[in-house]
Structure formats: structure tokens, C-alpha cells
Amino acid sequence: MRIYRPGQIRPSEITDREVWLKRRQLIKAGMAVGAGLMLGGANSLASAVYSGPGRNPRIVPLKETDYGEDLEPTRYKSITTYNNFYELGYGKRAPAENADVLKTSPWSIEVSGECARPGGMDIEDVLKLDQEERIYRFRCVEAWAMVVPWVGLPLGKFLRRFEPTSKAKYVEFKTLYDPERLPGQARKVLDWPYREGLRIDEAMHPLAFLATGLYGEVLPGQNGAPLRLVIPWKYGFKSIKSIVSIRFTEKQPRNTWNRIAGDEYGFYANVNPKVSHPRW
Ligand SMILES: Nc1nc2c(c(=O)[nH]1)N[C@H]1C(S)=C(S)[C@@H](COP(=O)(O)O)O[C@H]1N2
Ligand SMILES: [Mo]
Numbered sequence: 001m002r003i004y005r006p007g008q009i010r011p012s013e014i015t016d017r018e019v020w021l022k023r024r025q026l027i028k029a030g031m032a033v034g035a036g037l038m039l040g041g042a043n044s045l046a047s048a049v050y051s052g053p054g055r056n057p058r059i060v061p062l063k064e065t066d067y068g069e070d071l072e073p074t075r076y077k078s079i080t081t082y083n084n085f086y087e088l089g090y091g092k093r094a095p096a097e098n099a100d101v102l103k104t105s106p107w108s109i110e111v112s113g114e115c116a117r118p119g120g121m122d123i124e125d126v127l128k129l130d131q132e133e134r135i136y137r138f139r140c141v142e143a144w145a146m147v148v149p150w151v152g153l154p155l156g157k158f159l160r161r162f163e164p165t166s167k168a169k170y171v172e173f174k175t176l177y178d179p180e181r182l183p184g185q186a187r188k189v190l191d192w193p194y195r196e197g198l199r200i201d202e203a204m205h206p207l208a209f210l211a212t213g214l215y216g217e218v219l220p221g222q223n224g225a226p227l228r229l230v231i232p233w234k235y236g237f238k239s240i241k242s243i244v245s246i247r248f249t250e251k252q253p254r255n256t257w258n259r260i261a262g263d264e265y266g267f268y269a270n271v272n273p274k275v276s277h278p279r280w
Contacts, residue, residue, distance in 0.1 A: 053076040053077075053215055053217070054217075055076075055217065055220070056213075056217040056218040056219075056220060057217065057218045058216055058217050058218075059127070059151050059212065059213045059216060059217060059218060060216075062151065062216060068147065071147045072147060073147050073148070073149045073215075074146035074147050074148060076214070076215050078146060079146055079148055079214060079223070080096055080214070080220050080222055080223060081093055081096045081222075083095040083096065083222045083223065084236065084237075085184075085222055085223075085224065085241055086184050086189065086190060086194075087175065087182035087183070087184040087185050087192075087194065087241075087242075088101075088102065088182065088183075088184055088221065088222060089184055090184070090189075095221070095222035096220075096222045098183070098222075099220060099221030099222040099225075100221070101180075101181060101182075101183060102181050102182060102221040102225065102242065103181050104123070104221070104225045104226040104242075105123070106122070106123075107122070107123040107176075107226050107227075107244070108120045108121060108122045108123065108244070109121050109123065109126060109227065109243060109244060109245070109246060110244065110245050110246070111159075111162045111245075111246045111247070111248075112245070112246075112247045112248075113168065113172075113247035113248035113249050114164060114165045114167040114168040114248040114249065114250060115162040115163050115164045115165060115168060115248045116162075116163035116164075116165060117161070117162050117163045118162060119162070123226045123227065126153075126158075126210075126212070126227065127212060127226075129153060129158075148214065149214065149215050149216070150209070150211045150213070150214060150230060151211065151212055151213030151214065151216060151217075151219075152209040152210050152211040152212055152213070152230065153209060153210055153212065154206060154208070154209050154210075155203055155204075155208040155209050155210050155229070156203065156204035156205065156206065156208065158210060159171065159203060159204065159246070159248075160204075162248075164200065164248045165248070167248075167250045168200055168248035168249070168250070169199070169200055169249065169250050169251070169252075170197055170198065170199055170200060170248070170249045170250070170251065170252050170253055171197065171198050171200060171203045171246060171247070171248055171249070172195060172196070172197045172245075172246070172247045172249055172253035173195065173196045173197070173198075173229060173240045173243050173245065173246055174193045174194070174195050174240075174243065174244060174245035174246075174247075175192075175193045175194040175195075175240055175241060175242050175243060175244065176193065176242050176243075176244045177192050177193040177244075182242070190256055190260065191256065191259060191260070193244075194240055194241070194256045195240070195253065195254065195255055195256050196229065196237075196238055196239075196240035196255045196256070197249075197252065197253035197254070197255050197267065198231070198238075199252075199268075200248075202231070207231070207232050207233065208229075208230075208231050209229075209230050210227050210228070210229060210230075210243075211223075211224070211227070211228050211229070211230045212226065212227060221242075223241070224239070224240075224241025224242050224243075225241075225242060226242070227242070227243050228240060228241040228242065228243060229241075229243065233270055233271055234268075234269045234270055234271060235269045235270075235271060237255075237256075237257050237265065237269065238255075238269050252267060255267060263278060264277060264278055264279065
């Protein structure tokens with residue numbers, strides 16, 4: 001096991017204290033969104049083009065949901081300039097400044113492990129998935145308590161294409177390992193590649209999704225292009241970015257922050273405002 005050396009990454013940096021405090025106030029709002037999502041609601045097909053910020057190619061067509069309709073979305077600039085993505089630098093602004101080096105083409109996702117149809121899939125094919133089962137957008141209170149108008153596809157539907165077996169009790173995700181495209185990996189501050197894990201029922205839950213875009217446009221690098229996980233009821237660090245590998249496993253996988261600071265970051269990481277972080 002790698003020894004954690006203070007002064008490199010402080011686990012407390014995974015979230016800012018100030019932001020954390022704000023998030024506690026917003027937890028209630030988050031719960032409300034969660035409840036709304038769980039109740040479901042008829043999806044309406046969006047014909048109008050969403051007035052996005054115009055920086056990245058637009059994702060069309062969109063199947064729009066009404067989830068979180070009552071919430072004011074956070075400004076695009078805030079969502080894209082205050083990030084954690086250590087492979088692109090260690091300050092909150094660094095990922096936005098360094099995102100250019102993250103080339104997302106070519107890109108493929110390998111699905112393996114306990115499933116009947118393992119295989120690779122090019123990101124283009126992921127983005128082209130039948131409209132019926134693909135892109136929708138909704139706002140949710142996520143990392144940093146922002147209200148994010150994500151574009152994404154349900155994780156469960158994507159995973160079922162690979163026919164997980166009864167032995168698939170967990171799902172493990174890995175970020176790309178490529179120090180040229182993710183130069184932060186040249187420094188051994190984390191045990192690269194970044195990893196995350198979910199229990200299979202969490203992964204199959206209708207709220208869990210793979211994000212491919214923001215504000216109706218292709219996801220910027222700093223937010224985890226071309227594909228990142230979003231689990232609205234969990235803390236930010238579960239949202240693994242720039243995924244290349246998904247594996248069905250029988251045993252519970254270790255996730256990056258649990259390996260480096262197991263007493264501070266557990267496997268489940270469900271939002272619980274009653275439990276304080278052990279140090280801050
Ligand atoms: N590959 C990778 N994924 C990652 C991280 C990272 O450093 N590398 N940071 C995590 C943490 S701690 C948080 S809070 C969220 C932040 O997501 P955001 O920048 O889109 O808000 O990404 C998570 N996913
Ligand atoms: Mo975080």
C-alpha cells in the first residue's frame with residue numbers, strides 16, 4: 001500500500017470546507033431533487049435547442065426530463081472552473097487551465113468481468129445510442145452543491161447491454177491512464193488510474209447516470225470528458241471522470257480515496273449531513 005505523505009494531497013482537499021458548509025445548507029434541496037427523480041415523471045421530448053454557452057459542440061437531439069426544473073442552474077463558468085481532477089492539476093482552477101491536453105478522440109470504453117457480453121465500445125457509439133435509451137438532461141445538486149444541467153445516459157441501461165451475470169455484485173470504474181493526456185499522472189500522488197466502485201443495485205438505480213455533456217453541449221475536459229459518472233446521492237469523489245474501463249466484480253472493489261485515506265473515505269459515501277468528516 002502506498003504511504004500517504006502530507007503536503008502532497010491533503011484528503012481534506014477533496015472538498016473545500018467552505019463549500020462543504022454551503023452544501024450542508026443545500027442538502028435539503030438535494031433531497032427534494034432526489035425525491036422528484038424517484039417519483040419519475042413523464043419525459044417530454046425537447047425540440048427547442050437549449051441555449052448553452054456555445055463553447056463546445058452541441059449534443060442533439062436531447063430527450064429532456066423535468067427533473068429539477070424548479071432549480072436555478074449554476075452558471076456554466078462556475079461548473080467548469082471550480083473542479084477536482086488531480087490528473088489535470090491540484091488547484092480547483094487547474095483542471096480548467098490544463099484541460100486542453102486531454103484529447104478525447106480516439107476513446108473507447110472496455111466493459112469486462114462478470115458479464116455474458118464483455119466488449120469494447122467507441123465513445124462515438126456510446127453517444128449514438130438509440131434516442132429511446134439515451135441522452136436526457138436534468139439538473140441535480142451535485143459536487144460543490146452546484147445545480148448542474150447534465151446531459152447523460154442512464155448507467156443501468158448502459159450496463160445491461162453487457163448482460164451482467166448473477167456473480168456481478170459490484171461495478172468497478174477506472175479513469176484513463178495516460179500521462180500524456182493526463183499529465184498529473186506523472187507524479188505518483190495517487191495510485192493511478194483513479195478508481196471508483198458501486199454496488200450493483202446502486203449502479204442499476206434510475207438516478208445513476210453517465211454524463212456526456214453539460215448545458216446541452218459536449219462535456220469539457222475538466223468535468224471528466226468524454227464520459228464521467230454521476231451518482232446524485234453520493235459525495236463528489238464518487239463521480240469518477242474520463243472513464244475507460246468498467247468491470248463487473250464479485251468482490252467489493254477498492255476506490256482511490258478509500259485506499260489513500262480509508263478512515264476518512266468509505267466505500268459507500270452516501271450523503272449524510274449528520275456525519276461529519278473526521279478532521280474537518
Ligand atoms: N479521475 C478523477 N475523477 C475524479 C477526481 C479526480 O481527481 N480524478 N476527483 C473527484 C472529486 S474529489 C470530485 S469532488 C469530483 C468533482 O467533479 P466536478 O469537478 O465535475 O465538480 O470529481 C471526482 N472525480
Ligand atoms: Mo471531492
